[in-house]
C-alpha cells in the first residue's frame with residue numbers, strides 16, 4: 031500500500047513524539063510478559079499440557095494448570111479459562127448468576143453496563159426469558175460523577191441502607207472500560223480505591239469487574255487490588271490474538287467456585303469440561319497477550335495523534351495514559367465515518383476487498399457501520415472499527431495484532447478521509 035506524502039509525514043511526526051510513550055508501553059509489556067513466563071515456569075508447563083481430552087474431560091491437566099497460571103498472572107486466588115464460553119457476555123452471565131440469589135441487590139456503580147448485559151440483568155427485553163430480574167434479583171445503577179470518578183457518597187448510602195435492612199449488597203458491579211460509552215476508562219488504581227471503600231462499609235459485598243479490553247494495559251489487574259471477580263473475553267486482550275474463542279473468570283476462591291457451578295453444574299464445577307484441542311491456543315494466547323495488547327495500545331496512540339493532527343476530536347488524546355485499548359474519533363459526517371471504516375477494511379489482512387456499508391443491525395436504533403478483517407470472526411484484539419450512523423458520527427475502534435499492520439490500517443483510514451478535504 032502506498033501513502034501520500036502528507037500521511038507519511040504525519041506518521042513520522044507521530045512516531046517521533048510517541049517514542050517515549052511507546053517505550054513506556056514496552057516496559058509494561060515486558061513486566062507482564064515476565065509475570066506470564068514466571069507462572070509458566072512455576073507451573074512447569076510442558077508439551078503434555080497441550081494434550082487434548084474428550085467426553086467428560088476428567089483429569090485434564092493442561093486445563094487445570096492453565097487455570098492456576100491464569101490466577102497467578104491476574105493476582106487472584108483462583109480462575110477458570112474455557113474455550114466453550116462463547117463470548118464476554120456469557121462469561122459475565124456465568125459470573126453474575128453464580129453470585130446472585132433471589133432478593134439480592136446488584137448495584138452497577140459505573141453507570142450503564144455494556145449493552146448486551148441489559149437483557150441479562152432484565153432492564154431490557156421481555157420478562158420471562160430467565161434474566162436476573164426474573165429470578166428476583168434487584169438492580170440499581172449509580173452514575174459516575176461529572177469528572178468520571180465514582181460517586182462514593184451515593185455508593186456508601188446504598189451499602190449502608192441495605193446493611194441496615196439486614197442484607198448487604200451482594201454485588202457491586204464495575205465496567206472498567208468505557209466500552210461504547212462516552213466516558214473515561216477507569217484505572218486499576220481507581221478500582222482499588224472503590225474496593226477499599228466498599229469493603230470498609232460492607233465487607234461481605236462482592237466487587238465484580240467487567241475487565242473486557244483492560245487486560246495487560248497496566249501491570250496489575252483489578253483482582254490484585256482486591257476485586258472479588260474479574261471477567262473477560264479471549265477474543266480480546268487476554269487471548270493474545272491466538273485463542274480461537276472463549277472467556278475467563280478470575281477472583282477469590284469462593285467467588286470462582288460459585289461461578290464454576292454455573293459454568294457446568296452445582297457439584298461438578300471445574301472437574302469436568304473437555305478441551306477438544308483448544309488448550310494450546312489458550313496457553314499461546316496468554317503468552318502473547320501482553321505483547322499483543324502493547325501492539326494495540328501503540329496503534330491506538332498513533333491513531334489519536336494522526337487524527338488529532340488532522341483536526342478531529344479524539345479520545346483519549348495521543349499523550350494520555352490508557353487503561354483499555356479503545357480509541358474514538360469524532361468524524362462529524364456520515365461520509366467520513368464510512369470513509370474511515372473503508373480505510374480500515376482496505377488495510378486489513380483478511381477481506382481487504384470488501385466495502386463496509388451501514389446496515390440496520392438487530393437491537394440497534396440507528397444503522398451501524400463496521401469494519402473488520404480478522405483471522406478470528408469478530409475478534410476485537412484485531413484491528414476493527416464500528417460506529418452508529420448518527421451525529422456526531424463517532425467511530426470506535428481498537429486492536430491491531432502487530433503495530434506494523436495496525437499502522438497500515440490507520441494510515442489507510444487517514445488516507446481515505448483525506449479525500450474529503452480535511
Ligand SMILES: *Cc1c(COP(=O)(O)O)cnc(C)c1O
Pocket residue numbers: 117118119120144146205207208209240242243263
Ligand atoms: C466486549 C465487551 C463485553 C462482552 O461482549 P461480547 O461481544 O459478548 O464478547 C462486555 N463488556 C465490555 C466492556 C466489552 O467491551
